[in-house]
Amino acid sequence: MLDVCLLGSGGMMPLPDRFLTSMLFRTNGRMLLIDCGEATQITAKMLGWGFKKIDIICITHLHADHISGLPGFLLAIGNSGRKENLTMIGPKGLKNAYKGLSVIFPELPFEIDFIELELDEQNNTSETINIGDFYIKAMYMEHKIPCLSYSIALERAGKFCVDKAKALDIPKTFWGSLQKGNNIIYNDKTYTPDMVLGESRKGLKVCYCTDSRPVERMHSFIKDADLFVCEGMYGEEEKKDSAIEKKHMIFSEAANMAKEGNVNQLWLTHFSPALTNPDDFIENATKIFKNTIVGYDRLYKTLFFED
Amino acid sequence: MLDVCLLGSGGMMPLPDRFLTSMLFRTNGRMLLIDCGEATQITAKMLGWGFKKIDIICITHLHADHISGLPGFLLAIGNSGRKENLTMIGPKGLKNAYKGLSVIFPELPFEIDFIELELDEQNNTSETINIGDFYIKAMYMEHKIPCLSYSIALERAGKFCVDKAKALDIPKTFWGSLQKGNNIIYNDKTYTPDMVLGESRKGLKVCYCTDSRPVERMHSFIKDADLFVCEGMYGEEEKKDSAIEKKHMIFSEAANMAKEGNVNQLWLTHFSPALTNPDDFIENATKIFKNTIVGYDRLYKTLFFED
Numbered sequence: 001m002l003d004v005c006l007l008g009s010g011g012m013m014p015l016p017d018r019f020l021t022s023m024l025f026r027t028n029g030r031m032l033l034i035d036c037g038e039a040t041q042i043t044a045k046m047l048g049w050g051f052k053k054i055d056i057i058c059i060t061h062l063h064a065d066h067i068s069g070l071p072g073f074l075l076a077i078g079n080s081g082r083k084e085n086l087t088m089i090g091p092k093g094l095k096n097a098y099k100g101l102s103v104i105f106p107e108l109p110f111e112i113d114f115i116e117l118e119l120d121e122q123n124n125t126s127e128t129i130n131i132g133d134f135y136i137k138a139m140y141m142e143h144k145i146p147c148l149s150y151s152i153a154l155e156r157a158g159k160f161c162v163d164k165a166k167a168l169d170i171p172k173t174f175w176g177s178l179q180k181g182n183n184i185i186y187n188d189k190t191y192t193p194d195m196v197l198g199e200s201r202k203g204l205k206v207c208y209c210t211d212s213r214p215v216e217r218m219h220s221f222i223k224d225a226d227l228f229v230c231e232g233m234y235g236e237e238e239k240k241d242s243a244i245e246k247k248h249m250i251f252s253e254a255a256n257m258a259k260e261g262n263v264n265q266l267w268l269t270h271f272s273p274a275l276t277n278p279d280d281f282i283e284n285a286t287k288i289f290k291n292t293i294v295g296y297d298r299l300y301k302t303l304f305f306e307d
Numbered sequence: 308m309l310d311v312c313l314l315g316s317g318g319m320m321p322l323p324d325r326f327l328t329s330m331l332f333r334t335n336g337r338m339l340l341i342d343c344g345e346a347t348q349i350t351a352k353m354l355g356w357g358f359k360k361i362d363i364i365c366i367t368h369l370h371a372d373h374i375s376g377l378p379g380f381l382l383a384i385g386n387s388g389r390k391e392n393l394t395m396i397g398p399k400g401l402k403n404a405y406k407g408l409s410v411i412f413p414e415l416p417f418e419i420d421f422i423e424l425e426l427d428e429q430n431n432t433s434e435t436i437n438i439g440d441f442y443i444k445a446m447y448m449e450h451k452i453p454c455l456s457y458s459i460a461l462e463r464a465g466k467f468c469v470d471k472a473k474a475l476d477i478p479k480t481f482w483g484s485l486q487k488g489n490n491i492i493y494n495d496k497t498y499t500p501d502m503v504l505g506e507s508r509k510g511l512k513v514c515y516c517t518d519s520r521p522v523e524r525m526h527s528f529i530k531d532a533d534l535f536v537c538e539g540m541y542g543e544e545e546k547k548d549s550a551i552e553k554k555h556m557i558f559s560e561a562a563n564m565a566k567e568g569n570v571n572q573l574w575l576t577h578f579s580p581a582l583t584n585p586d587d588f589i590e591n592a593t594k595i596f597k598n599t600i601v602g603y604d605r606l607y608k609t610l611f612f613e614d
Contacts, residue, residue, distance in 0.1 A: 013348065013379060013382065013383060013386070014346065014348065014349050014379070015349070015352065016349055016352055016353045018513065037379075038345055038346060038348070038375075038376060038378070038379040039321065039345060041320065041321065041345070042321050042322070042323055042346060045322065045323055046323045062410070062411055063412075064379060064382060064410065064411045065377045065379075065413040067411050068345075068375070068378045068379055068411055068412075069345060071345070071369060071371045071375045072320060072321070072345040072372075072375055075371060078321060079320070096410060097410045097411055099407075100406075100407040100408060100409070100410035100411070100412070101407060101408060101410070102407070103369070103403060103404045103407035103408070104369055104370065104371045104374050104375055104404055104407070104408070105370075105371045105375075208423040242458060
C-alpha cells in the first residue's frame with residue numbers, strides 16, 4: 001500500500017490558492033518527499049502526515065521553485081524531534097545548493113546523507129537506490145538546467161508457500177519473519193525468504209516528471225506505472241512554442257507520454273501562474289490519454305497491490 | 308500619508324493560517340519591506356500592492372524565518388518588470404547570506420545595493436538613511452545573533468507661506484514645485500524651498516522590533532512613534548523564563564516598551580506557533596499599555612499627518 005499526495009500543483013511561484021508542485025509518498029508510516037519549493041512546509045502541515053518520518057528528500061533540479069522551501073522544511077523536520085539521518089537525492093550541485101541555503105539556519109538535529117546523481121544525455125538513468133521500502137530511480141530530462149525525473153517503486157514479495165516451508169521443515173515460528181523478508185540463523189542453519197516465498201509479484205510504481213520537454217527515453221522509464229505525475233505548464237495547444245522555448249510541456253505532450261508509457265493514470269501539475277483554471281483544458285489531455293486528472297493541492301490517493 | 312500592513316504575524320515557522328512576520332510600508336506609491344520569511348510573497352500577493360515599486364528591503368537578522376522568502380520574493384519583483392536598483396539593508400553578513408541563497412535563482416533583472424550595518428552594543432544606533440521619502444534608522448537589539456530594530460519615518464515640510472513667497476517676488480509658477488521640496492534655478496536666480504516654507508512639521512514614525520529581549524535604549528529609539536510593531540512571542544506571563552532563554556518577549560514586556568516610549572499604538576506580532584489564540588492574552592498588554600492591538604495577517608492602517 002502506498003499513499004501519495006500532490007502537496008502543490010503550481011509552477012514558478014506559489015499563489016494564494018496554489019502551492020508549488022511537490023509530492024509526498026508514504027508507506028508503512030515512512031515517507032519520501034519529491035521537491036520542496038517555498039511554502040511546501042505549509043501545505044504539508046495542512047495535509048497533516050507529520051515531518052518526523054520523512055526519510056528521503058528527492059530534488060528534481062536546483063531552481064528556486066523546487067528547492068527554496070528546504071530551509072524551513074528541514075527546520076520543521078528538526079522541530080518534529082527527528083534525530084535519524086535523512087537522505088537527500090538530487091542532481092550534481094545539490095550539496096553546494098544546500099550549503100548556500102544553510103547560511104540562514106543553524107545546525108540541524110540530524111545528519112543528511114547526500115546522493116548526487118551525475119546524469120546527462122549519455123548516462124541518463126541512475127541505478128536503483130533502495131532506502132527502506134522505497135526503490136528510487138532517476139532519469140535525466142531536458143530542461144534549462146540538469147533536471148531529474150523520479151520513479152518511486154515498492155516491491156512485492158511472492159506469496160508464502162506453506163508446502164515449501166513444510167517440505168524444508170522450517171519451524172512455524174519463523175514463517176512470519178521469513179515472509180517479511182528477513183534471514184534467520186538458528187541452530188547453525190540459515191533460513192532465507194526465498195525458501196518459503198513464490199515468485200515476486202507486481203509491486204507499485206509512481207513516476208514524477210517536472211520540469212522538462214517530453215523525451216522519448218521517458219516512455220520506458222515510466223512503463224506501466226500505476227501513476228504518472230507530469231508537468232503541464234500550459235493547457236493551450238497554441239502555447240507549444242512557449243513550452244519549447246521555456247523547456248516545459250503542454251497538456252497534450254504529457255498525455256502523449258502517459259499513452260506511450262502505458263501508465264494507469266496521469267496527474268497533471270506545475271501549472272503556469274497564468275493558467276487560472278487548468279480544468280478548462282483537460283480535453284487536450286483526455287482525448288489522447290483518457291485517465292487524466294488535473295492535479296490540485298493535496299490531491300491524494302492510496303495505491304493498493306493487485307488482488 | 309503612510310500605508311502600513313503587517314503581512315504576517317507568526318514567529319519561527321509559517322502556519323496554514325499564519326504567515327511569518329513581515330511588514331510593508333507604502334507612501335506615494337513607493338514601498339519598503341521589512342523582513343522576508345518563507346511565503347512572504349504569498350501574503351503580499353493576497354494584499355495586492357504589487358512588487359514592482361518595492362525600493363527597499365530591510366532585514367532584521369539572518370534567521371531563516373526572517374529571510375528565507377528572499378529568493379522567491381526577489382524573483383516576484385523581477386517578474387513584475389522592475390529594472391531599477393533595489394536597496395537591501397541589514398546586519399553584517401547580509402550580503403553573504405544573499406550570496407548563499409542566490410545559488411538557487413538565476414540573475415535578477417535589477418541590481419541590489421547592499422547596506423550592511425555593523426552595529427553592536429557599543430555602537431548601537433545607525434545614522435539615518437534616506438531613500439526616496441523614507442527615513443530609515445536601525446538599532447542593535449539583544450537576540451541570539453545580531454538583530455536590528457527599524458524606525459521608518461516620513462518627514463513633513465513646513466506650511467507654504469504665501470507672504471514669504473510674495474515678499475521675495477518668487478514667480479507663482481514655481482510655488483508648487485518649491486512646496487514639493489525642489490530647488491529651482493531661473494534667470495540666474497536660485498529659489499529654494501526654505502524661502503517659501505515655514506518650520507517643518509511633525510512627520511510620521513513607525514518602529515518595528517523583532518526578535519529581541521526588551522532593551523532600555525529602545526525607549527528613546529521608539530520615542531513618540533505613531534505605531535510600534537513589536538514581537539510578543541508568548542502571551543502568558545509565566546512564559547517569561549522561556550522568553551529570557553530564547554531571547555524573545557512576552558506581551559507585557561512589549562507593552563512596557565510601548566509605554567516607556569510613549570508611542571501612540573502598539574501592534575503585537577511574531578507569535579509562537581504554540582500560541583494558537585493570542586487574543587486570549589491581550590489583557591497582559593492592555594493593562595500596561597491600553598492602545599494595543601493583537602496583530603493578524605494583513606492588518607492594515609493608513610497613518611495621516613496631523614491636522
